[in-house]
Amino acid sequence: MAAAQFDRVADFLNLNDELRERCKWPKRLISVTMPVKLDSGEVKVFFGHRVQHHLTRGPVKGGLRYHPAVDLGEVAALAMWMNWKCALMDLPYGGGKGGITCDPRSMSIGELERLTRRFTMEILPFIGPEIDVMAPDMGTNEQTMAWITDTYSTHAGYLVPSIVTGKPLGLQGSAGRAQATGHGVAFLASSALHKNNLPVEGASAVIQGFGNVGSHTAYTLASYGVKIRGISDVQGAIWHDRGLDVHALREHVAKTGTVVGFANAEPIDPDQLLCQPCDVLAPCALDRVITGDNAGKLQCKILAEGANGPTTPEADAVLDQRGDIHVIPDILCNAGGVTVSYFEWVQNFQHFQWTEREVLSKLETMLQRSFEKVTSFAARQGVSQRVAAQSIAIKTVADAKAQRGMFP
Numbered sequence: 001m002a003a004a005q006f007d008r009v010a011d012f013l014n015l016n017d018e019l020r021e022r023c024k025w026p027k028r029l030i031s032v033t034m035p036v037k038l039d040s041g042e043v044k045v046f047f048g049h050r051v052q053h054h055l056t057r058g059p060v061k062g063g064l065r066y067h068p069a070v071d072l073g074e075v076a077a078l079a080m081w082m083n084w085k086c087a088l089m090d091l092p093y094g095g096g097k098g099g100i101t102c103d104p105r106s107m108s109i110g111e112l113e114r115l116t117r118r119f120t121m122e123i124l125p126f127i128g129p130e131i132d133v134m135a136p137d138m139g140t141n142e143q144t145m146a147w148i149t150d151t152y153s154t155h156a157g158y159l160v161p162s163i164v165t166g167k168p169l170g171l172q173g174s175a176g177r178a179q180a181t182g183h184g185v186a187f188l189a190s191s192a193l194h195k196n197n198l199p200v201e202g203a204s205a206v207i208q209g210f211g212n213v214g215s216h217t218a219y220t221l222a223s224y225g226v227k228i229r230g231i232s233d234v235q236g237a238i239w240h241d242r243g244l245d246v247h248a249l250r251e252h253v254a255k256t257g258t259v260v261g262f263a264n265a266e267p268i269d270p271d272q273l274l275c276q277p278c279d280v281l282a283p284c285a286l287d288r289v290i291t292g293d294n295a296g297k298l299q300c301k302i303l304a305e306g307a308n309g310p311t312t313p314e315a316d317a318v319l320d321q322r323g324d325i326h327v328i329p330d331i332l333c334n335a336g337g338v339t340v341s342y343f344e345w346v347q348n349f350q351h352f353q354w355t356e357r358e359v360l361s362k363l364e365t366m367l368q369r370s371f372e373k374v375t376s377f378a379a380r381q382g383v384s385q386r387v388a389a390q391s392i393a394i395k396t397v398a399d400a401k402a403q404r405g406m407f408p
């Protein structure tokens with residue numbers, strides 16, 4: 001999917017063959033096996049990957065995912081998208097992504113810690129604050145980042161907070177990083193509502209996923225006066241016509257681990273959820289959930305892509321033809337996370353802490369600037385929002401490669 005999108009944009013930009021090859025292929029693909037002792041005493045071998053798409057514009061930046069479906073191809077696609085995301089936001093980074101094939105929900109905290117520390121040790125020669133800086137993604141969190149910081153720092157002999165972002169505040173994490181991605185999704189959804197002359201207050205939203213991205217998208221949208229009608233997670237979906245109380249839902253999830261069973265809501269089929277009438281539909285969980293089969297049935301006005309790769313190329317073709325849904329493409333829509341990660345990295349080098357207000361206000365300025373760039377490119381060139389976003393990003397990377405010369 002990522003490669004097909006790249007080819008389409010490279011054709012549109014008329015990239016010459018040399019730059020096309022240099023932009024398309026990842027610089028480094030690192031795969032490791034990790035023997036880890038489980039609580040039962042058994043030793044299990046896990047597979048992990050880190051793909052560094054390119055380092056032309058700075059160190060590689062991107063999350064680390066723990067999920068049973070992780071494989072090298074998925075990680076490589078996610079690394080390529082990180083590349084375009086960092087370039088679109090004008091961050092001084094290349095893109096990277098990592099993943100371990102595991103089911104974090106069925107593992108104990110001790111098993112997760114041993115797995116994370118072993119992965120860090122295996123990839124130690126390939127990471128560093130000026131080489132590759134990881135962050136949380138699906139199935140990982142600030143605790144995972146704390147273990148990576150500790151393992152790397154123990155090896156270095158001193159605390160190296162800039163080795164990862166998305167750390168706990170006590171280890172020099174940044175104010176605002178935990179909510180940054182969802183805050184950005186909600187902020188850009190409201191920008192898109194404005195752009196389409198639709199009111200924000202009283203608008204309705206449906207959100208797939210209630211993890212880091214989905215939950216903070218819900219809280220921020222609710223703070224704007226948007227009614228969150230439907231939410232799903234891996235176990236099921238819930239609905240309330242007049243809007244769910246998302247703060248009570250947070251408490252319910254903290255107690256039970258799922259949105260399912262929340263009082264004051266009805267259950268709804270998770271697949272049906274995506275096709276309910278709403279102003280904003282925000283897929284904030286998995287990839288490839290908006291497909292050629294359901295794209296024609298969507299009843300939203302704004303598709304805010306909180307997840308990476310939620311829309312297949314077949315669905316894009318349907319949406320392009322429909323022309324009645326404003327798509328905020330993933331590399332723009334969920335860029336709040338990596339942007340605040342960049343702020344965290346800068347603060348670590350400065351040995352200084354910015355306030356949450358400073359962080360979120362700088363974030364909104366940068367997101368709005370990229371949103372305007374993308375929407376005006378799309379209008380000027382008569383292309384979709386995705387082609388516009390990827391064109392701006394790929395051109396930025398191709399120009400940097402050309403400027404560095406033949407062998408960057």
Ligand SMILES: NC(=O)C1=CN([C@@H]2O[C@H](COP(=O)(O)OP(=O)(O)OC[C@H]3O[C@@H](n4cnc5c(N)ncnc54)[C@H](O)[C@@H]3O)[C@@H](O)[C@H]2O)C=CC1
Pocket residue numbers: 136137138139140181208209210211212213214232233234235270284285286287306307308334335337338
């Ligand atoms: N955490 C971050 O800062 C960023 C995350 N993303 C992307 O956002 C997406 C979600 O990431 P996080 O929220 O961090 O992960 P997370 O692990 O915190 O939450 C994932 C959520 O998705 C739900 N989910 C899983 N399978 C599902 C299914 N079949 N149907 C409905 N819900 C399902 C889970 O129950 C959970 O609520 C991923 O695509 C990730 O790559 C993108 C940018 C930054």
Ligand SMILES: O=C(O)CCC(=O)C(=O)O
Pocket residue numbers: 061062063064082085133134135136137165166308334335337338339341
């Ligand atoms: O915060 C980061 O460095 C990367 C977040 C991420 O993995 C993503 O944007 O997909």
